[in-house]
Amino acid sequence: MFTRVRWREGYDIDEVNAFVERLAATVEGRYVDAPVTAADIRNASFTPVRFREGYSVDEVDAFLDQAAQGMAAAPPAVARPVDQAAQAPAQRQFLEPPRFTPVKLREGYDMEEVDDFVDRVLATVNGVPVDRPVTAREISTKQFSSVRIREGYDVMEVDLFLEEAERRLSR
Structure with missing residues (x-):
């Protein structure tokens, strides 16, 4: 997904993965709580790490910029119950x-x-x-x-x- 860095500033891997999962759930229409908006993406922040492994700051920021632009241009996803998503084998x-x-x-x-x-x-x-x-x-x-x-x-x-x-x- 993103390059892992060590000994230079990166973003906390678990925080980024959790946010990307929420974003993916929104795009796929399978979110449980509120969907992620373009404003949420622009305002996302992650704990900086330096002496342990983290994701490349530049790559994550570039991904978020692109995602925010795409989210702003796309129609909002329609939520459906998680159970229904699990029951749709053709999906x-x-x-x-x-x-x-x-x-x-x-x-x-x-x-x-x-x-x-x-x-x-x-x-x-x-x-x-x-x-x-x-x-x-x-x-x-x-x-x-x-x-x-x-x-x-x-x-x-x-x-x-x-x-x-x-x-x-x-x-």
Whole structure:
């Protein structure tokens, strides 16, 4: 989703993820409380972090600017009860952004490579316009650089996520 940074200012990962989930729920019309508005997006603030992992400030801010512009231009979503959404099997299920466990001193996948590819996968699977949509074949043949000394993502978790994404694209 966003580049993870350490030793320079970033935004608290959990706060950003929670806000993005609320935003996604609003866009999909499945919010439980009040929907997120363009004003909410423009006024969103997150706890800055410096000595622990956080999301890139520039990327999050750029995403929020784009989301606010899109929200202002789009008609408001119509809420429907959460139960009804769960009972509608024909309705498309969105692939949620994964949270991979960082590993160190054992084999992992290069975090930046995985994040970049996962962004494309999520956009393609969820029907969001993307410059280079991925194919099921590309997912099945994708190989990431391995890392051992620096932090990387848990290999099994990434592979399981990609298998699910490949299944969804193959349908």
